[in-house]
Amino acid sequence: MNYLHAYHAGNFADVVKHVTMVAIITYLQRKETPFRIIDMHAGSGRYSLTGREARATGEAEAGINRLFEDGNPLKPVSLSPDLDQLLQPYLSVISRLNPGTALDVFPGSPLLARHLLRPTDRLTACELRDTEFARLEKLFAGDRQVLTRHIDSWTGLKGLVPPDLKRGLIVMDPPYEQPHEFERALDAISTAVRRFPMGIYMLWYPIKARYLADRWAKSMAKRKPLLGVETILRAELYVRPPDNADQLNGTGLHIINPPYTLQRTLEDSLPVLQRVLQQAAPTQRFHKTLVELL
Numbered sequence: 001m002n003y004l005h006a007y008h009a010g011n012f013a014d015v016v017k018h019v020t021m022v023a024i025i026t027y028l029q030r031k032e033t034p035f036r037i038i039d040m041h042a043g044s045g046r047y048s049l050t051g052r053e054a055r056a057t058g059e060a061e062a063g064i065n066r067l068f069e070d071g072n073p074l075k076p077v078s079l080s081p082d083l084d085q086l087l088q089p090y091l092s093v094i095s096r097l098n099p100g101t102a103l104d105v106f107p108g109s110p111l112l113a114r115h116l117l118r119p120t121d122r123l124t125a126c127e128l129r130d131t132e133f134a135r136l137e138k139l140f141a142g143d144r145q146v147l148t149r150h151i152d153s154w155t156g157l158k159g160l161v162p163p164d165l166k167r168g169l170i171v172m173d174p175p176y177e178q179p180h181e182f183e184r185a186l187d188a189i190s191t192a193v194r195r196f197p198m199g200i201y202m203l204w205y206p207i208k209a210r211y212l213a214d215r216w217a218k219s220m221a222k223r224k225p226l227l228g229v230e231t232i233l234r235a236e237l238y239v240r241p242p243d244n245a246d247q248l249n250g251t252g253l254h255i256i257n258p259p260y261t262l263q264r265t266l267e268d269s270l271p272v273l274q275r276v277l278q279q280a281a282p283t284q285r286f287h288k289t290l291v292e293l294l
Helices: 014-027 051-058 080-096 109-116 130-139 154-161 181-195 210-227 264-276
Strands: 035-039 047-050 105-107 124-125 144-148 167-172 199-207 232-238 250-256 289-294
Touching: 014 080, 014 109, 014 167, 014 199, 014 232, 014 250, 035 109, 047 051, 051 080, 080 105, 080 109, 080 264, 105 109, 109 124, 109 232, 130 144, 154 181, 167 181, 181 199, 199 210, 210 232, 210 250, 232 264, 250 264, 264 289
Parallel strands: 035 124, 035 167, 124 144, 167 199
Antiparallel strands: 047 105, 199 250, 232 250, 232 289
């Protein structure tokens, strides 16, 4: 993918990734013990949905906008009692960032995470691109709970784990611009898990063709014995049949050491969310969500 996130901010993949991340953070906050979130591909952290890049693709219209009535950030839609409860922290952050009746400011994962932190929790936000990092650094300037790092995430992850706090969530949202990016991610994760085996690792991946998602799942499953972890969760949502390699048809997550409640949460929530985010014609039949243990 040729991936500068400003073009894709607020799309359906962002929604699924953010909702899952919020579910994990909410779970971690059940205990008083503080934790650190490490965002390995933070981008600039904040995006304008009315800016040139977002308007060029219009992807937010079929993503985050569908979770609000007529795109009004003060009017979240009601989908189901369980999903409404799951979405509430996420949509509340977006509403606070957009006090008017038009949706413009969209939080990337680091800004979303920052709004959800308790005073004792911490965030490390990493970004490689110079321009994106400059915006990220400015966004969190003077914030004592946030540490920004201008690094290559795959080579730099080893130096960030184990974190100073005993618990942690590592969020990985690479651009997949380079060949073998998924394999690089697996190598970095393998090294990190040896150093921080109790961490929660969330790796996002785009899905164009389903066979590639299946291939990546097999690669992750083969690594499981070497990682020495008990649970790896695969979660996917499709908005179109995954048979066109020229467009993003689905979004996936591999979650290592997921909270024990997360599988059931996603099994219940993703089908409801998929019906809201679906872009295919209602008559098209395809496997729309997948939640399984590897």
